[in-house]
Amino acid sequence: MEHAFKVDLRGIIDLLSNHLYADPSVFLRELLQNSVDAITAREHLGAAFEPAITALLHRAEGQLPRLEFRDNGVGLTEAEVHEFLATIGRSSKRISEARDTFLGQFGIGLLSCFMVSGEIEVTTQSAAGGPPVRWLAQADGTYTVEILPPQEQLQPGTTVILHAREDTDFYFEYDELRGALLNYGQLLPYPVHVSDGQQYEHVNAVLPPWLAFAAGDISKREEVLAYVKRELDLEAFDVLPLGGEGSKVSGVALILPYSTQSGSRQWHQVYLKRMLLGNDARNLLPEWAFFVRCLINVEGLRPTASREAFYEDDALSAARESLDAQLRAYIEQLAQRDPARLEAFIALHHLPIKALAIENDDFYRLLIHEFTFETSTGRLKLGEYVQREHLIRIVTNLDQFRQIAQIAGAYGHSVINAVYTYDVPLLRKYTGIMGKELEIVDAQSYAMTLENVNTGGLNEFLARANQVLKALGCEVTIKRFAPAALPALLIVTEEQRQLGDIQAAREVADDLFAEFLDEYEQEYQLVRVSQLHLNLDHPLIQELLHVQAPEVFSRLVQMLYVQAHLLSHQPMRSQELGLLGAGLGDMMRWGIQVARQETLN
Numbered sequence: 001m002e003h004a005f006k007v008d009l010r011g012i013i014d015l016l017s018n019h020l021y022a023d024p025s026v027f028l029r030e031l032l033q034n035s036v037d038a039i040t041a042r043e044h045l046g047a048a049f050e051p052a053i054t055a056l057l058h059r060a061e062g063q064l065p066r067l068e069f070r071d072n073g074v075g076l077t078e079a080e081v082h083e084f085l086a087t088i089g090r091s092s093k094r095i096s097e098a099r100d101t102f103l104g105q106f107g108i109g110l111l112s113c114f115m116v117s118g119e120i121e122v123t124t125q126s127a128a129g130g131p132p133v134r135w136l137a138q139a140d141g142t143y144t145v146e147i148l149p150p151q152e153q154l155q156p157g158t159t160v161i162l163h164a165r166e167d168t169d170f171y172f173e174y175d176e177l178r179g180a181l182l183n184y185g186q187l188l189p190y191p192v193h194v195s196d197g198q199q200y201e202h203v204n205a206v207l208p209p210w211l212a213f214a215a216g217d218i219s220k221r222e223e224v225l226a227y228v229k230r231e232l233d234l235e236a237f238d239v240l241p242l243g244g245e246g247s248k249v250s251g252v253a254l255i256l257p258y259s260t261q262s263g264s265r266q267w268h269q270v271y272l273k274r275m276l277l278g279n280d281a282r283n284l285l286p287e288w289a290f291f292v293r294c295l296i297n298v299e300g301l302r303p304t305a306s307r308e309a310f311y312e313d314d315a316l317s318a319a320r321e322s323l324d325a326q327l328r329a330y331i332e333q334l335a336q337r338d339p340a341r342l343e344a345f346i347a348l349h350h351l352p353i354k355a356l357a358i359e360n361d362d363f364y365r366l367l368i369h370e371f372t373f374e375t376s377t378g379r380l381k382l383g384e385y386v387q388r389e390h391l392i393r394i395v396t397n398l399d400q401f402r403q404i405a406q407i408a409g410a411y412g413h414s415v416i417n418a419v420y421t422y423d424v425p426l427l428r429k430y431t432g433i434m435g436k437e438l439e440i441v442d443a444q445s446y447a448m449t450l451e452n453v454n455t456g457g458l459n460e461f462l463a464r465a466n467q468v469l470k471a472l473g474c475e476v477t478i479k480r481f482a483p484a485a486l487p488a489l490l491i492v493t494e495e496q497r498q499l500g501d502i503q504a505a506r507e508v509a510d511d512l513f514a515e516f517l518d519e520y521e522q523e524y525q526l527v528r529v530s531q532l533h534l535n536l537d538h539p540l541i542q543e544l545l546h547v548q549a550p551e552v553f554s555r556l557v558q559m560l561y562v563q564a565h566l567l568s569h570q571p572m573r574s575q576e577l578g579l580l581g582a583g584l585g586d587m588m589r590w591g592i593q594v595a596r597q598e599t600l601n
């Protein structure tokens, strides 16, 4: 036996309201869209008429409001009412030859009215003639069809009547209704009016200036920026037109005036055939473009049933590629025409731009020289850096960078501090794309490049100096290096640095934490010592070689150590602070002694 499916309309309404549509106000979008389609269909018949869509609110004392939504479109015959209004999923538009010109196609949109009204009443006069028909549908899935007496003067068109419920009263307030119609219908090609008997408005009388700007009128630029500031509360960094001749997409991209991250919530205004679809263009814009907000109208794409996104098809890919190319072109043009503005743009949005450069070679070539890095010779654009250096030297740890930065300059090197997000992959890519070698530098291997000294005659001196600093875990070497004004350089290994941190923490910790730190410290006891490189080219070191008095010698070596320690930006432990205090005390005492001696003489 063959049976027909039964449909539980309440289940379907629940599905639509809770799972398909973002919020109940979309019933107005669906009504608008049906009216626009009906007017378009009537125009296809070649009829001459003034298209009009009107939303009329009726509010009577003590009663819930009623909305009459009228259009003078093609209307429906009795047979069409049964076929299209009363059959869920059946749409006159899908079977039409002109289906591409219509907004609707799924045959479910009208049901969204049940989200705000217990019944839907449709009165319609077909452009094909015949009597007017009234269709009255209940949310329980029952409906009646009534043939009304023919009226000579009646123009084709359709009126949908909805009755507010207690819980949906809000959507029937004049301001709310006007706002929603403006939101959805601002760009529609047919006039949309709203009235409650006292107030009246032509909702889409004024088109927003971005439409003309997108169509090529660049004189509208300032107007667009002012409009965006007023209506969207956005002081855009820049605005660029999207689309162009023959494009399915036309609109504007607003460059955000603040930094944003890829995960942050994004809004756009996306219109399909000039009807607002929603605020999400996620599948229309390239992923990397999270620093733009778009106001955009799309012509040849298919919406999903919820009408809040587009079908993933070839047309969508083509539109996305075209937007991708236009946003890139904007950045390219900034690079060529307005370097100062590009700099400001990069400063704002460097993270997404760097991410894009890492993944895209063309983009990399275009912008890599524009990125600014901290180097041992100040902040530099990579373009300036590579002109000066024959090798790119990068340091990936901040402490190491500080140590190396002290001496690199004297060797004619500049090193890049590459500790920030994307720096390393971005710079590493340079060799492959631009052909310049890159070296990741660390402080110890860098210290190896200091010039060794024949220590033959200095062994005794080195033994004494090492004896002084042994308790601090520091080994003394003697080298020649530039700058000659730097008497000593302290190089601390990563492990040693952590030990320094642990010891500094241990000194201020309470008992329980101190115990834990003690244990932790044990693990680090075996690590290599730090190294104090004394600079033989420095006059002070030359003199130190001849100092015999043990007390003076120790103090001088300790003070050289403390000075180098300070310059290396290491945390000062109580040992170093103690040495600094005692050393300064001695220096002052000795100075006073010398002064006294001079007075006596």
Ligand SMILES: Nc1ncnc2c1ncn2[C@@H]1O[C@H](COP(=O)(O)OP(=O)(O)OP(=O)(O)O)[C@@H](O)[C@H]1O
Binding pocket: 030, 033, 034, 035, 038, 071, 073, 074, 075, 076, 084, 085, 090, 091, 092, 093, 103, 104, 105, 106, 107, 108, 109, 110, 111, 157, 158
């Ligand atoms: N204002 C109207 N004038 C003339 N016909 C209408 C009107 N509103 C609805 N219809 C008819 O009712 C059918 C069903 O409308 P409904 O809004 O449910 O779906 P649709 O517009 O075809 O598709 P979608 O679900 O994508 O909106 C339409 O295909 C159209 O034939």
